[in-house]
Amino acid sequence: MTVRPIIALDAMGGDGGPAITIAAAEIAHKRYPKLSFRFYGREDAIRAELARAPRVAKNAVIVHSDEEVLGTDKPSQVLRRARRSSMGMAVEAVKAGEAHAAVSAGNTGALMAIAKLGLRTMEGIDRPALAALLPTLRSESVMLDLGANTECDEKNLVQFAVMGAAFARTVLGLKKPKVALLNIGEEDLKGTHELKAAAAMLRGADLPMEFVGFTEGDKISKGDIDVIVTDGFSGNIALKTAEGTAKLVVTLLANAFRSSALTKLGYIMSRPALRALRGHLDPNNHNGAVFLGLNGIVVKSHGSATARGVANAIGVAHDLVTADITRRIASDLANFDAHRAPAAAE
Amino acid sequence: MTVRPIIALDAMGGDGGPAITIAAAEIAHKRYPKLSFRFYGREDAIRAELARAPRVAKNAVIVHSDEEVLGTDKPSQVLRRARRSSMGMAVEAVKAGEAHAAVSAGNTGALMAIAKLGLRTMEGIDRPALAALLPTLRSESVMLDLGANTECDEKNLVQFAVMGAAFARTVLGLKKPKVALLNIGEEDLKGTHELKAAAAMLRGADLPMEFVGFTEGDKISKGDIDVIVTDGFSGNIALKTAEGTAKLVVTLLANAFRSSALTKLGYIMSRPALRALRGHLDPNNHNGAVFLGLNGIVVKSHGSATARGVANAIGVAHDLVTADITRRIASDLANFDAHRAPAAAE
Numbered sequence: 119m120t121v122r123p124i125i126a127l128d129a130m131g132g133d134g135g136p137a138i139t140i141a142a143a144e145i146a147h148k149r150y151p152k153l154s155f156r157f158y159g160r161e162d163a164i165r166a167e168l169a170r171a172p173r174v175a176k177n178a179v180i181v182h183s184d185e186e187v188l189g190t191d192k193p194s195q196v197l198r199r200a201r202r203s204s205m206g207m208a209v210e211a212v213k214a215g216e217a218h219a220a221v222s223a224g225n226t227g228a229l230m231a232i233a234k235l236g237l238r239t240m241e242g243i244d245r246p247a248l249a250a251l252l253p254t255l256r257s258e259s260v261m262l263d264l265g266a267n268t269e270c271d272e273k274n275l276v277q278f279a280v281m282g283a284a285f286a287r288t289v290l291g292l293k294k295p296k297v298a299l300l301n302i303g304e305e306d307l308k309g310t311h312e313l314k315a316a317a318a319m320l321r322g323a324d325l326p327m328e329f330v331g332f333t334e335g336d337k338i339s340k341g342d343i344d345v346i347v348t349d350g351f352s353g354n355i356a357l358k359t360a361e362g363t364a365k366l367v368v369t370l371l372a373n374a375f376r377s378s379a380l381t382k383l384g385y386i387m388s389r390p391a392l393r394a395l396r397g398h399l400d401p402n403n404h405n406g407a408v409f410l411g412l413n414g415i416v417v418k419s420h421g422s423a424t425a426r427g428v429a430n431a432i433g434v435a436h437d438l439v440t441a442d443i444t445r446r447i448a449s450d451l452a453n454f455d456a457h458r459a460p461a462a463a464e
Numbered sequence: 465m466t467v468r469p470i471i472a473l474d475a476m477g478g479d480g481g482p483a484i485t486i487a488a489a490e491i492a493h494k495r496y497p498k499l500s501f502r503f504y505g506r507e508d509a510i511r512a513e514l515a516r517a518p519r520v521a522k523n524a525v526i527v528h529s530d531e532e533v534l535g536t537d538k539p540s541q542v543l544r545r546a547r548r549s550s551m552g553m554a555v556e557a558v559k560a561g562e563a564h565a566a567v568s569a570g571n572t573g574a575l576m577a578i579a580k581l582g583l584r585t586m587e588g589i590d591r592p593a594l595a596a597l598l599p600t601l602r603s604e605s606v607m608l609d610l611g612a613n614t615e616c617d618e619k620n621l622v623q624f625a626v627m628g629a630a631f632a633r634t635v636l637g638l639k640k641p642k643v644a645l646l647n648i649g650e651e652d653l654k655g656t657h658e659l660k661a662a663a664a665m666l667r668g669a670d671l672p673m674e675f676v677g678f679t680e681g682d683k684i685s686k687g688d689i690d691v692i693v694t695d696g697f698s699g700n701i702a703l704k705t706a707e708g709t710a711k712l713v714v715t716l717l718a719n720a721f722r723s724s725a726l727t728k729l730g731y732i733m734s735r736p737a738l739r740a741l742r743g744h745l746d747p748n749n750h751n752g753a754v755f756l757g758l759n760g761i762v763v764k765s766h767g768s769a770t771a772r773g774v775a776n777a778i779g780v781a782h783d784l785v786t787a788d789i790t791r792r793i794a795s796d797l798a799n800f801d802a803h804r805a806p807a808a809a810e
Contacts, residue, residue: 253712254712255712255715255716265648268648268655268656269656300701302611302614302696302697302700302701309614309697310614310615310697334700334701334704335700335701335702335703335704335705335706335707335708336704336705336707336708336711337704337708338705338708338709339705339708339709339711339712340708340712348701350648351648351655351656351698352697352698352701354648354680354681355646355648355680355681355694355698355701355702355705356681356701356702356705357681358680358681358682358683359681359682359684359685359701359702359705359706359709360681360705360706360708360709361681361682362681362682362683362684362685362686362706363684363685363705363706363709363710363713364709364712364713365682365685366599366600366601366685366686366710367709367710367713367714367741367745368713369601370601370741370744370745371717371737371738371741374734374737374738374740374741375734375737377736377737377740378736378737380733380736381733381734381736381737383733384730384731384732384733384734384735384737385730385734385737386730387726387727387729387730387733388720388721388727388730388731388734389730390720390723390724390726390727391717391720391721391723391724391727391730391731392717392720394720394723395713395716395717395720398716399713399716
């Protein structure tokens with residue numbers, strides 16, 4: 119167990135840059151006073167912000183970097199100068215053991231490429247996956263993969279299930295999370311060969327999760343399933359469709375409220391209710407996607423997250439570090455393989 | 465052009481049975497007085513309902529059937545007794561030229577199997593697709609395939625684009641609909657091989673549509689794209705995720721309104737606004753999914769649709785019949801192939 123988690127922060131990533139990153143660290147430090155930080159980016163800008171963040175200032179190391187990864191950069195360009203960019207240096211700090219986790223709000227594709235190259239995929243995992251929390255009617259669920267792997271075979275899906283369950287146990291505090299494969303029907307006959315094969319492998323597995331079979335897109339937001347496992351293509355489509363639909367409904371609602379004097383008055387009176395709704399759906403409250411399956415923890419924050427949002431992403435990193443997620447996944451995998459071996463020999 | 469469209473209705477499909485089906489036909493007849501109907505199902509039940517539907521009673525033929533397809537029936541079971549079930553007989557009427565289109569609110573998988581076997585796939589189309597209208601910020605967009613084909617190659621996707629554009633021109637009244645392929649990013653490099661190949665084929669095509677490249681899940685509900693083309697797996701996931709998310713937001717909103725006396729009062733005053741929102745999202749207002757690419761028109765209504773909802777599905781059938789959608793698709797395909805031939809020979 120880590121006593122004092124050190125978080126490497128890419129101060130230049132995201133729309134807000136150092137101002138948001140350091141304000142976020144200040145919020146996170148209030149919640150987790152044992153945290154300390156390593157900031158990567160333009161030293162003068164970081165130093166100026168630290169003047170406004172007394173808690174962080176006492177627990178920070180600044181490492182200067184002139185280069186930053188832009189939102190428009192292609193992963194191939196980024197990799198060539200990874201060691202000099204603030205994002206690359208934050209990931210490198212995890213590799214070198216100078217930090218326990220890296221957090222960046224920069225370009226997702228670039229962060230994925232840098233993290234994969236720098237930290238390498240952990241033993242027993244063929245491909246890392248991007249996992250995140252989604253708001254549901256009950257509270258939050260984990261979904262993965264969200265776009266790291268366009269096509270996946272059954273082994274990938276099974277490994278995602280193992281990693282997602284470990285993530286849910288850690289971040290949602292569940293003992294035996296309910297895990298399902300996303301499909302176009304709940305019947306055993308539905309879906310691709312890969313999904314059916316993955317379901318067969320997971321069905322009898324002795325793992326700290328409850329595998330409940332297939333689930334469908336309209337069930338995601340109900341929150342009955344804790345971990346929704348899918349390939350990166352479908353996961354990305356589902357995540358973005360959910361975001362778009364939530365935005366549509368909220369926009370239609372706002373338009374409807376503006377339609378008459380009576381509804382405008384109704385809006386004013388309903389404001390606390392609408393604020394609660396917005397809070398539940400606000401991506402800042404569910405911020406912090408994680409690249410699972412690497413030899414090290416890398417958390418991706420939304421590019422447009424507020425300081426509170428980035429603080430939540432730092433909180434996710436904190437939870438994963440203190441729970442030693444990488445070791446958890448490794449031990450679950452070893453267990454799973456040990457129990458599968460006899461069955462495979464039958 | 466058909467002068468008097470005849471619609472074959474599976475009176476037994478859906479949760480509402482003959483009561484909803486005949487009430488729906490009455491509403492549809494008020495809108496389209498040239499319609500006439502053939503009802504398939506239990507004669508006594510249908511006759512009892514016709515007593516309440518004077519317009520339809522004057523324009524109806526009843527064909528008795530003892531058997532109905534249940535929601536739990538498997539397509540293989542259904543096919544064996546297709547000729548005797550109300551659903552199978554409605555589709556058969558289209559094949560026999562006794563009706564111009566069939567409408568059923570029954571089991572989707574069964575209807576798809578019966579329609580494919582009975583009407584066969586039209587020339588130039590490798591696989592039929594399920595298309596439907598989705599509510600957007602602007603009005604409605606077409607999405608296909610929604611689940612008929614779990615895996616699709618580039619030729620399938622191109623054919624879906626051609627069929628979806630013809631559908632949008634007919635049902636949405638657009639001259640040159642904007643068509644995009646659903647992907648996990650808008651850049652040319654993103655996505656599967658099939659998507660990139662389909663984009664290349666559509667890019668220079670001379671078709672009555674504007675191909676705009678790739679789009680993402682969060683763009684669907686904006687309504688900037690008129691036709692969203694995807695494989696049946698991703699389409700089904702996107703459609704159901706959108707439905708689930710809309711339900712989540714509306715439920716959260718209702719819960720929020722119940723949170724205090726003030727917000728309860730606010731709710732009462734906002735009711736007209738909320739009714740408008742619910743109307744925009746109500747699946748009954750977007751009812752009527754279509755199996756495109758068959759030698760005949762088959763429309764699937766939601767199983768839980770109201771009479772107004774089923775009337776909308778009948779309206780979709782009416783529009784497709786009067787626009788002669790099958791011939792439109794055939795002519796677009798012929799045009800497309802004629803223009804592609806020289807390029808392929810290069």
